[in-house]
Amino acid sequence: xxxxxxxxxxxxxxxxxxxxxxxxxxxxxxxxxxxxxxxxxxxxxxxxxxxxxxxxxxxxxxxxxxxxxxxxxxxxxxxxxxxxxxxxxxxxxxxxxxxxxxxxxxxxxxxxxxxxxxxxxxxxxxxxxxxxxxxxxxxxxxxxxxxxxxxxxxxxxxxxxxxxxxxxxxxxxxxxxxxxxxxxxxxxxxxxxxxxxxxxxxxxxxxxxxxxxxxxxxxxxxxxxxxxxxxxxxxxxxxxxxxxxxxx
Amino acid sequence: xxxxxxxxxxxxxxxxxxxxxxxxxxxxxxxxxxxxxxxxxxxxxxxxxxxxxxxxxxxxxxxxxxxxxxxxxxxxxxxxxxxxxxxxxxxxxxxxxxxxxxxxxxxxxxxxxxxxxxxxxxxxxxxxxxxxxxxxxxxxxxxxxxxxxxxxxxxxxxxxxxxxxxxxxxxxxxxxxxxxxxxxxxxxxxxxxxxxxxxxxxxxxxxxxxxxxxxxxxxxxxxxxxxxxxxxxxxxxxxxxxxxxxxxxxxxxxxxxxxxxxxxxxxxxxxxxxxxxxxxxxxxxxxxxxxxxxxxxxxxxxxxxxxxxxxxxxxxxxxxxxxxxxxxxxxx
Numbered sequence: 001x002x003x004x005x006x007x008x009x010x011x012x013x014x015x016x017x018x019x020x021x022x023x024x025x026x027x028x029x030x031x032x033x034x035x036x037x038x039x040x041x042x043x044x045x046x047x048x049x050x051x052x053x054x055x056x057x058x059x060x061x062x063x064x065x066x067x068x069x070x071x072x073x074x075x076x077x078x079x080x081x082x083x084x085x086x087x088x089x090x091x092x093x094x095x096x097x098x099x100x101x102x103x104x105x106x107x108x109x110x111x112x113x114x115x116x117x118x119x120x121x122x123x124x125x126x127x128x129x130x131x132x133x134x135x136x137x138x139x140x141x142x143x144x145x146x147x148x149x150x151x152x153x154x155x156x157x158x159x160x161x162x163x164x165x166x167x168x169x170x171x172x173x174x175x176x177x178x179x180x181x182x183x184x185x186x187x188x189x190x191x192x193x194x195x196x197x198x199x200x201x202x203x204x205x206x207x208x209x210x211x212x213x214x215x216x217x218x219x220x221x222x223x224x225x226x227x228x229x230x231x232x233x234x235x236x237x238x239x240x241x242x243x244x245x246x247x248x
Numbered sequence: 249x250x251x252x253x254x255x256x257x258x259x260x261x262x263x264x265x266x267x268x269x270x271x272x273x274x275x276x277x278x279x280x281x282x283x284x285x286x287x288x289x290x291x292x293x294x295x296x297x298x299x300x301x302x303x304x305x306x307x308x309x310x311x312x313x314x315x316x317x318x319x320x321x322x323x324x325x326x327x328x329x330x331x332x333x334x335x336x337x338x339x340x341x342x343x344x345x346x347x348x349x350x351x352x353x354x355x356x357x358x359x360x361x362x363x364x365x366x367x368x369x370x371x372x373x374x375x376x377x378x379x380x381x382x383x384x385x386x387x388x389x390x391x392x393x394x395x396x397x398x399x400x401x402x403x404x405x406x407x408x409x410x411x412x413x414x415x416x417x418x419x420x421x422x423x424x425x426x427x428x429x430x431x432x433x434x435x436x437x438x439x440x441x442x443x444x445x446x447x448x449x450x451x452x453x454x455x456x457x458x459x460x461x462x463x464x465x466x467x468x469x470x471x472x473x474x475x476x477x478x479x480x481x482x483x484x485x486x487x488x489x490x491x492x493x494x495x496x497x498x499x500x501x502x503x504x505x506x507x508x509x510x511x512x513x514x515x516x517x518x519x520x521x522x523x524x525x526x527x528x529x530x531x532x533x534x535x536x537x538x539x540x541x542x543x544x545x546x547x548x549x550x551x552x553x554x555x556x557x558x559x560x561x562x563x564x565x566x567x568x569x570x571x572x573x574x575x576x577x578x579x580x
Contacts, residue, residue, distance in 0.1 A: 061353065
C-alpha cells in the first residue's frame with residue numbers, strides 16, 4: 001500500500017498471463033505486458049482486438065478471468081479508481097445537464113488529488129465557456145472538458161479509449177496537441193487506443209499492437225524500428241504475418 | 249459526493265418540494281372549507297360520535313357526506329398511490345438511467361468507492377421522498393379526522409384503503425417500492441423496463457401480501473349467547489373469523505350451522521313476527537348452537553398490525569437493497 005503514495009516506484013502497468021473471457025468468447029488471452037513510465041503509448045489494433053477490454057482491466061471496471069494485473073503496484077479492485085490513474089471511456093461520459101463549472105466541481109468532490117486551477121486552465125485553453133451546459137457543447141469541446149476532468153486529478157497514468165474517434169480533423173489535431181503538451185510537461189504516461197495508427201504515428205514513443213486478443217508487438221518505437229522503418233509498415237507487416245500463421 | 253448526488257437529483261428534489269407545498273396548501277384550504285360547511289350545517293357535534301347518536305337532521309349529514317366524499321377519496325388515493333409513484337419515478341430511474349447512458353463509468357472511474365456513490369445516491373433520493381410522503385400523509389389524516397365519523401373514518405382503520413394510508417404502512421410500502429425499482433433498474437439496466445416491471449411487481453406483491461398481516465397479530469375472541477348482538481361488527485374492529493360454538497365450546501362446522509338454523513326457522517309457522525324471532529333465538533341453544541363467537545383485532549390494536557405490515561415490507565426492501573449493492577459492486 002506504500003506504493004499508492006509513491007506511484008513513481010512501480011511501473012504504471014504490469015500484466016502477467018492476463019486474460020478476459022466474456023460469454024461470447026475470449027476478448028484477451030494470456031497477455032503479459034509492462035507499460036513503463038513516462039511514455040506515450042499507442043494501443044493499436046483492429047476493432048474487437050481487445051483494446052477496450054485491456055483498458056477495462058487496468059481501471060478495474062472489469063475483473064480478469066486469468067492472470068494478474070497490477071497498476072502502480074496495486075491490484076485494481078473496482079472500488080474506485082487508483083488515485084494516480086485517469087480514464088476516459090470511449091463514449092466520453094459526462095453528465096449532460098451539468099455546466100462545465102459543475103463538471104469540474106464533480107471532479108473536485110470525487111478526487112482527493114484534484115487540482116482546480118489546472119483543470120480551469122485546461123478548459124480555458126480550449127476556449128470552452130465555463131457556464132455552458134455540457135449537453136450543448138460540440139464534440140471537440142466535450143472531449144476537451146472530459147480531458148480536463150481526467151487531467152485535473154493529476155494522474156500518473158492517463159488512459160484514453162479512442163479519444164479522437166468522433167472528432168473532425170481540426171479538433172483531432174487540437175486535442176492531440178494539447179494532450180501531448182500536458183503529457184510531456186507533467187511527465188504523465190498516456191495510453192491512447194485507436195484502430196487507426198496513422199493518427200498516433202507522430203506522437204507515440206511506445207507501441208502495443210493487439211490482434212484477436214493477443215499482443216503481436218510491444219515495445220519502445222525506437223527499439224521496434226531501429227532503422228527508421230515507418231511504424232505503419234511495421235504494424236501492417238506484423239499483422240500480415242499473423243494472418244498467414246493463422247491460415248497455416 | 250453528497251453535493252454530486254444533490255446536483256444530479258436537483259430537478260427531482262425541486263419537484264418534490266413543489267408537490268409538498270401545493271399538496272399542503274390544497275389540503276389546508278379544503279379542510280378549512282369543509283369545517284365551514286360542517287359548522288353551517290350544524291354538524292360539528294356529530295363528528296366525534298357514532299352516526300346514530302347524531303342530533304342533527306339525517307338529511308344534512310347525508311348531503312355533507314355526499315359533497316365531501318370525492319375530495320376525501322382523492323386525498324386518500326394520493327397517499328395510497330404515493331409509494332408506487334416513488335418506486336416508479338424515483339427508485340427505478342436512479343441507477344437504471346446511469347447504466348443506460350453510461351454515466352456510471354464516469355462515477356466508477358473517479359477516486360470514490362462504488363458503495364459511497366451508491367449510498368449517497370440512495371439517501372439523496374429516498375429520504376426527501378419519504379419525508380414528503382409522511383408530511384402529506386399526516387396532513388390527509390388531519391383532514392380526515394376533521395370529518396370524523398361523517399367521513400371515511402366511520403368505517404374504522406381496517407378497511408383496505410384506510411389501512412393502506414394509516415400509521416407506518418405507507419412508509420413501509422414506499423421503502424419497498426423504491427428498493428424494488430432500484431433493484432430491477434440495476435439488473436435490467438433499462439429505465440423503462442425498471443419503471444414498468446417495478447410497478448407491476450409492486451402491485452402484485454401488495455395484493456399477494458394484503459391478507460397476510462392480519463394472521464400475524466394475535467386475535468381476541470368474544471363469545472355471546474345467540475340472542476345478543478356482537479358489537480365487533482360496528483366498532484371498527486377487524487373480524488377474522490366468526491361462527492357458533494357448541495355447549496362444549498368447540499366451533500360448529502358451517503354446514504351443520506346452516507342445517508340447524510334452517511331447522512329452527514321452520515319450527516314457528518308465523519315467521520317475521522317478534523315472537524317467532526324470539527322462538528328462533530331460543531331454539532338455537534337447544535339445538536346445540538350454544539354461543540356465537542368472533543375472532544377480532546380491536547381498533548385500539550391497529551398500530552400493531554401496521555407495525556407488522558411495515559416490518560414485512562421493510563424486510564423485503566432491505567433484501568432488495570442488498571441485492572442492488574451486490575449487483576453494483578460486482579466487477580463484470
